[in-house]
Amino acid sequence: MSRAVHVVGAGVAGLVAALALARAGRAVTLHEAAPVAGGRCRALPDGTDNGTHALMGANRAALRFLADIGAAEGWIEPEPAGLPVLDLADGAARRIAASPLAWRDPALRPPGLTAAGFLALLGMALPFTDKPVAEVLAKHPALLRGFVEPLTVAALNTPVAEASSARLGQVLRRLGGAGAARLLVAREGLGPNLVTPALAALQAAGVAIRFGSRLRAMTQADGRIAALHLGEDSLAVTEGDAVLLALPPWEAARLITGLKVPERHAPILNLHFAIDGVGPVRFLGLVGGLAQWVLVRPSGVSVTVSAADDESEEPVDTLAPRAWAEIRRAAAAFALPGAWPEAPPPCHAVKERRATPRHAVGFPPLAPRRPMRNLALAGDWTWPGLPATIEAAALSGEAATKVLLRLGPTA
Ligand SMILES: Cc1cc2nc3c(=O)[nH]c(=O)nc-3n(C[C@H](O)[C@H](O)[C@H](O)COP(=O)(O)OP(=O)(O)OC[C@H]3O[C@@H](n4cnc5c(N)ncnc54)[C@H](O)[C@@H]3O)c2cc1C
Structure with missing residues (x-):
């Protein structure tokens, strides 16, 4: 037996x-x-x-499992031309490549990337010390705000003031290979x-x-x-x-x-807006507001707020209009098809209070x-x-x- x-x-x-x-x-x-x-x-x-989940091409074990269960086809790359990111402070809308290999094209470089900033990223990828990410990038505020902070909060679910540079380095090291930085989401x-x-x-x-x-x-x-x-x-x-x-x-x-x-754990907040007639599947980043990532699917629009220590205490009645106003700006900036009404569509919030450990x-x-x-x-x-x-x-x-x-x- x-x-x-x-x-x-x-x-x-x-x-x-x-x-x-x-x-x-x-x-x-x-x-x-x-x-x-x-x-x-x-x-x-x-x-x-329960919350938007994204995978990277570097996530070989996860992709192996999806292939094993016959589900690999359902995970698609919504932004093959680089991640669309809107800075809500100055309205700058750009595409940013997560892969350093793609930074040869200046149009796909993270904002504020300089030779010294690149070396700081390399230093985190090959870590000999462990410091808060914000401290390591203190001399590169534009790079921190426009690229490293969104990446850190998404991957470590920890604010940059406490997030471990060595843990971020584990992620950065994996982004270098061909196809490693492809971002994938579940189509349905x-x-x-x-x-x-x-x-x-x-x-x-x-x-x-x-x-x-x-x-x-x-x-x-x-x-x-x-x-x-x-x-x-x-x-x-x-x-x-x-x-x-x-x-x-x-x-x-x-x-x-x-x-x-x-x-010690950190919460992730997701806001799901029920709206028809949007899509195809898109994945947008926002900087400087409440919403961090917006997933658009024909079945609705979902907003992710990671490391949501304060936001997960706020009621959905105030969260929804704040996030929706930001989504409309992003939809306009990247010319997303569909009607994006001024009034927020019906919204429900999912607050996962112990989403992941804090990676301090x-x-x-x-x-x-x-x-x-x-x-x-x-x-x-x-x-x-x-x-x-x-x-x-x-x-x-x-x-x-x-x-x-x-x-x-x-x-
Ligand atoms: C909102 C949110 C967004 C996220 N986004 C991403 C992302 O974009 N990309 C990414 O890679 N990761 C993301 N994560 C993290 C990812 O979801 C987790 O790392 C992963 O799902 C953890 O899987 P696990 O099997 O280790 O644990 P769990 O998913 O916690 O599984 C444990 C299971 O055990 C069950 N259980 C608990 N106690 C008992 C018991 N006593 N007896 C029997 N069963 C029990 C639970 O019900 C659960 O089903 C996100 C997490 C959240 C919450």
Whole structure:
């Protein structure tokens, strides 16, 4: 009989691990506390995403997973000619390439990029020190405002005054390769372009999926997990079987005594405007206002505000008109087709209060990949080489799978 693995948590890390383990011949059960899969990267009941999720061409593990579940085609590059960015302070509308390779064309360079500024970026990409990003770029305010701050807030979900330059360096280093800086978004949404195909692939691979199955506690004996207490049930974990926890840090810390995890988190706010007749899919950046990124899809317009410490306390009644006025300016600046009425369309806000750990200066605690003989850990926060992202989650799921597949028959 094939050895059983209980994967707990159906976010990206758990989905990646469950699929790989099942395809390697393990009898996999996936336990998820919520009624839906996707975790922090999920579709809401009304079909909108909990928040806009973007991938880069450099995110190889995430793209590998999308290919594995047959969903790669659903992720498209809305701005192949460079990211349109509007500075709300002076009205400057430009296209900026995220890839340094494209900066040979002066039209695609970040504003304020000088030789010294380029060296400062290079210094962060090859880090020997770790300082707040704002401090490293203090002598290059235009470059900071127009390029580095939007990138930092998007990738690290942390304000530049506290964000770690070494963590940003992990991102910058990956942008250099050919195609690495291509920005991709889900054409229709996280449901149709990620979660639904992932669940179909898991089912086809024989994974048993249990929703509403919250891991309350684990029984340990002789340095291994002996039982899982899920919802009302308790499950024995017999010799040779294994457990893979793909949980957010606060849940992992609750379940494993003494586990050190990141404790400070940052919120992300998304505003979803219900409006028809816009599109095709576009992705615009805004500087100097409330909205940071605007995703336009034929089904609606979504605004992302990362590191939203203050904004996530503000009511939607005041957020929506502020963001909509900015969106209209961006739509005009980049001549987006469609009617952009003056009055804000119906809007709902999604406030993810613990969207990611804060990536402040200093390294977070290093999570053990296999804290016990038959227990492996995954989750975005367990991957030290990247900030907490889909890519980190996918890489952690792959790594935890490898660890379990290497276990001997008497695990
Ligand atoms: C609004 C927002 C926007 C983002 N934008 C981007 C982006 O553009 N690009 C990017 O790369 N990343 C982005 N991220 C980060 C990305 O979503 C996460 O890094 C990634 O989804 C984390 O996946 P995970 O599997 O590690 O954890 P999670 O998604 O947190 O999955 C953990 C799962 O475990 C379940 N669970 C929790 N406790 C239990 C329990 N006791 N028993 C059973 N199940 C349990 C949860 O319900 C959840 O489904 C964003 C995040 C948010 C919130």
